[in-house]
């Protein structure tokens with residue numbers, strides 16, 4: 246069991262509706278030592294892949310992605326939610342349906358930070374229905390970049406995201422793959438070898 250999995254078992258809270266709350270170490274208060282360990286684990290998983298840039302979505306992906314970008318020694322770009330005047334006009338946009346909020350929102354990246362031909366690793370905190378990663382893929386496709394993989398902290402394998410992403414040809418690596426979660430707090434991880 247890796248550090249993230251252990252931490253989920255000690256400090257994660259299962260909420261009704263298949264939501265895992267990790268506010269005490271990942272999504273609100275942040276354990277930066279854990280993030281550094283996670284970045285090492287992502288590095289081990291993708292070290293044979295050429296990566297030019299990391300891409301994530303604000304807000305909760307940013308902290309994790311900072312450490313991953315540092316580990317790979319490449320820039321981090323984060324997609325902004327909504328339309329921002331200060332991003333400029335030359336932007337790439339995708340609509341994303343939010344699993345936790347139940348509504349859609351736009352994500353925007355300035356075209357100048359994604360150059361054609363760049364090989365990009367997407368990083369996010371959770372994989373649920375796969376819509377966030379697919380939105381980022383649309384932006385990368387439009388930019389002429391190559392999505393080389395999705396580095397996910399926590400994947401909920403009982404939701405359809407993993408299959409959707411794999412069917413789209415995306416190399417998904419998650420540090421904690423949750424097979425099942427019950428309302429009484431029981432969390433079962435997939436055995437990885």
Ligand code: 5GP
Nearest residue numbers: 263264265344371372373374375376377406
């Ligand atoms: P997806 O786009 O794969 O449906 O959902 C991924 C996004 O929804 C993540 O970026 C994350 O912010 C949020 N999310 C999905 N499931 C959970 C969850 O169980 N707990 C938390 N805290 N966020 C989640």
